[in-house]
Amino acid sequence: MDISAxxxxxxxxxxxxxxNVVEKCPLVAAAVWTKRPFVSLSLLEAAINEFIDALPEAGKEGILRCHPDLxxxxxxxxTLSPDSREEQARAGMDALSSAEASRVARLNEEYKQRFGFPFVICVRLNDKANIVRELSERCLNTRAAESARGIEEVKKILRLRLQALVLPDAPHKL
Amino acid sequence: MDISAxxxxxxxxxxxxxxNVVEKCPLVAAAVWTKRPFVSLSLLEAAINEFIDALPEAGKEGILRCHPDLxxxxxxxxTLSPDSREEQARAGMDALSSAEASRVARLNEEYKQRFGFPFVICVRLNDKANIVRELSERCLNTRAAESARGIEEVKKILRLRLQALVLPDAPHKL
Incomplete structure (x- = not known):
């Protein structure tokens, strides 16, 4: 589908x-429809990002809370969304060793206890080792830093989900 | 469940x-969790309403667009949500005559064409005749008036859905 469609x-x-380009938040797409027509896929993406940025801090945390644990x-x-299932499987998160699975479960709990929202990372842009290292390191951040970081990851995820649905913008003619 | 639970x-x-107290918008509840603890059910409801009111106009229209047609x-x-199914059935919207069903379908289309979001009404507070009359009359409003009116109805719906989930606040001691 191209942008005119x-x-x-x-x-x-x-x-x-x-x-579901923003996990379990159809409200975001439903809101952005108001802003059509979009000149390009990039501007559709920008409209979604702008809507997210305009949410109060609680709304941004709310977006994170709509994400499943890794x-x-x-x-x-x-019970994962089809998008999440494919993304987590591709990164090998469905095939952890028993020791890895225990470690991730413990770190997820620690993260959620500390911040009140789940660890969100764009798994398509990271391999398993990297994801587990990030989870471990990001547990040490402040809540404000992690909320901002989580939303950055949400934006990476939605970009890739959009690219799977809409044809790329034509390059500008020279 | 009481408010302390x-x-x-x-x-x-x-x-x-x-x-789903706001239809298909878990983001709203997920955002409002940040504001806990709530002194009372009324203040939980107020926090939800406040979050909705703070959304930009496109976000309010987005909430309406997450609602199914009547x-x-x-x-x-x-494929209705269990909440909507029960509410629509209670108002008799699942047992329209063929003539009524055609009229409602035509009015729904007219409404959506005109406003870009669906007709939203708290069906628990209206009977079938009243719902059809409102649908017919509200088609004549302006978009701004209907967006505001739709959000008022969303707030009535969420109040009743909340009351079905949480015990009423204890009356103040004299």
Whole structure:
């Protein structure tokens, strides 16, 4: 689908298509529909980022809280969103050794206890070792730093999810 | 559950419990968890309303766009949220005559074409005749008036959904 086809979508189809580019937050896509038409995929992405940036701090934390734990309960019980399932599997988070799984579960709990939201990372841009190291290191940050960092990761995730749904922008003619 | 039990919930349980008090917008409950503890159910409700009020206009329209049509496709195909299904059935929206169903479908389309979001009404506070009359009359409003009116209805719906989940506040001692 190219951006002109996106611009022609009624809101229901738009929300169905883009409702999970921010995990479990169809409200974000539903809000951004108001801003159509989009000149390019980049500007659709920018509109989504702008909506997120305009949320109060609690709203940003709310976005993080809509994310599942990495290698957590939802992965084990098969209740991840299809997007998350594919992303976590691709990074090998569904095939941790028993020792790795215990370590990740312990670090996830520590992180959530400390910050009141889950550890969010764009798993497509990281391998398993890197993810576990980040989880361990980011537990030591401040809450404000982690909220900001989590939202940065949300933006990386939504960029890749958008790119899987919309054809790339044509290069500018010279 | 009373308000002190609500205040003791980890965010995951809080979002599971209250994630649909605003239809398909778990982000709202997930954001409001930041504001706990809540002294009373009324103040939990106030925190949710405050979060909604602070959204930009596009965000309010986004909330409306997360709602299904009344007596629409989701009702017919069984894909309504359990909350909506029960509410629509109680108002008799699942048992329209063929003529009523056609009229509602036509008015829903007219409304959505005009405003870019669906007609939202607290069906628990209205009977079938009243709902159809409101749908017909509200089609004539301005977009700004209907966005504001839709959000008022969202607040009535969330109040009743909250009351179904949390025990009422104790009356003040004299």
């Amino acid at each position: 996106v611009n022609a979508l009624p809101y229901e189809d738009f929300v169905n298509l883009f409702g 290698a957590g309960r939802d992965l084990q019980s098969g | 609500v205040n003791a919930l980890p965010y995951e349980d809080f979002v599971n419990l209250f994630g 007596a629409g496709r989701d009702l017919q195909s069984g």
